[in-house]
Amino acid sequence: MLIRQEPEGLYCEAGGFYIDPTRGVERALITHAHADHARRGSRHYLCAEPCRALLETRLGKKQSIETLAYGETCLINGVQVSFHPAGHVLGSSQIRVSHRDEVWVISGDYKLHPDPTCARFEPVACHHFVSECTFGSPIYQWPSPESQWSRLRQWWQRHQQMGVNSLVLGYSLGKAQRILHACHGMEGPILVHTSIHDCIPAYQAQGIHFPPYQILSTSTLRAHDGKALVIAPPSARVEHKLATPEHWEIMGVSGWLMTRTQRRKKGQCHGLIVSDHADWPGLLEAINASQAHTIHLMHGDSRMLEQVLGSEGRQVMRMERSTRKIETSSEGS
Numbered sequence: 001m002l003i004r005q006e007p008e009g010l011y012c013e014a015g016g017f018y019i020d021p022t023r024g025v026e027r028a029l030i031t032h033a034h035a036d037h038a039r040r041g042s043r044h045y046l047c048a049e050p051c052r053a054l055l056e057t058r059l060g061k062k063q064s065i066e067t068l069a070y071g072e073t074c075l076i077n078g079v080q081v082s083f084h085p086a087g088h089v090l091g092s093s094q095i096r097v098s099h100r101d102e103v104w105v106i107s108g109d110y111k112l113h114p115d116p117t118c119a120r121f122e123p124v125a126c127h128h129f130v131s132e133c134t135f136g137s138p139i140y141q142w143p144s145p146e147s148q149w150s151r152l153r154q155w156w157q158r159h160q161q162m163g164v165n166s167l168v169l170g171y172s173l174g175k176a177q178r179i180l181h182a183c184h185g186m187e188g189p190i191l192v193h194t195s196i197h198d199c200i201p202a203y204q205a206q207g208i209h210f211p212p213y214q215i216l217s218t219s220t221l222r223a224h225d226g227k228a229l230v231i232a233p234p235s236a237r238v239e240h241k242l243a244t245p246e247h248w249e250i251m252g253v254s255g256w257l258m259t260r261t262q263r264r265k266k267g268q269c270h271g272l273i274v275s276d277h278a279d280w281p282g283l284l285e286a287i288n289a290s291q292a293h294t295i296h297l298m299h300g301d302s303r304m305l306e307q308v309l310g311s312e313g314r315q316v317m318r319m320e321r322s323t324r325k326i327e328t329s330s331e332g333s
């Protein structure tokens with residue numbers, strides 16, 4: 001097999017490279033800049049061109065990072081490699097690897113729903129498709145993002161009239177920029193956590209523009225108290241630092257909020273169902289579009305997909321990563 005699972009991650013022996021390795025290796029191909037896919041310690045990195053600035057933000061500027069434009073090919077020890085849009089976050093890629101008539105596509109994380117902050121998922125034909133299955137159950141079917149953003153608008157407006165601040169929680173890379181971009185045309189002050197702000201230049205460099213905002217601080221909060229929309233990552237736990245908890249309403253933005261138990265677990269009654277991963281119909285569509293005879297599933301509970309694809313006569317294999325613990329708390333859901 002051209003690609004196989006090693007303790008360090010997906011490995012292409014013929015090419016001598018890893019894809020999204022879990023620890024430092026000689027040559028790492030990176031699907032996207034989320035922490036569970038892009039790790040420090042490798043000697044050489046290769047990613048899609050729009051991913052570069054984000055990778056530098058995450059790993060540091062001193063790394064050796066080479067890039068390819070989407071669709072551009074290169075040879076690594078005789079193995080042909082190219083990157084194709086995955087629609088997950090800015091710069092996210094499916095990686096196509098081909099050698100001696102065998103073609104693999106490693107999808108990384110992907111989604112099919114439209115997202116103005118990154119290039120749209122592009123199906124790539126292959127023999128072996130390595131697919132994530134974070135939301136591998138028919139209960140996950142996303143509403144249109146537009147319907148969710150208009151809920152955000154109404155929610156924020158209502159709070160402004162009541163003199164209450166609105167806190168929206170989204171991961172600092174990808175989700176938060178998607179939320180901020182959706183605020184185009186909404187009225188009122190937007191305050192953004194600094195970890196979200198740090199990623200903004202990478203977006204602007206790709207021609208993606210955002211409505212005006214200020215960086216979240218005690219003084220900007222004080223200046224806009226009772227009117228502000230604050231965007232922050234859940235990990236920043238800004239809700240615990242708020243001076244007047246009674247003057248806040250909090251909303252999560254995640255695919256997991258589709259189910260009531262998850263909402264309860266997260267302590268949130270409100271939530272926008274917006275995900276950067278494929279929902280059930282998206283997974284099936286992407287897998288079909290790949291035309292692959294063998295589907296390798298990773299990230300998430302693959303049992304239902306295995307059943308459905310198996311009943312269609314497809315070869316289905318489970319690819320285990322050694323980092324499931326990290327994956328469950330990973331970014332970008």
Ligand SMILES: [Zn+2]
Binds near residue numbers: 032034109332
């Ligand atoms: Zn991701």
Ligand SMILES: [Zn+2]
Binds near residue numbers: 034036108330
């Ligand atoms: Zn991931």
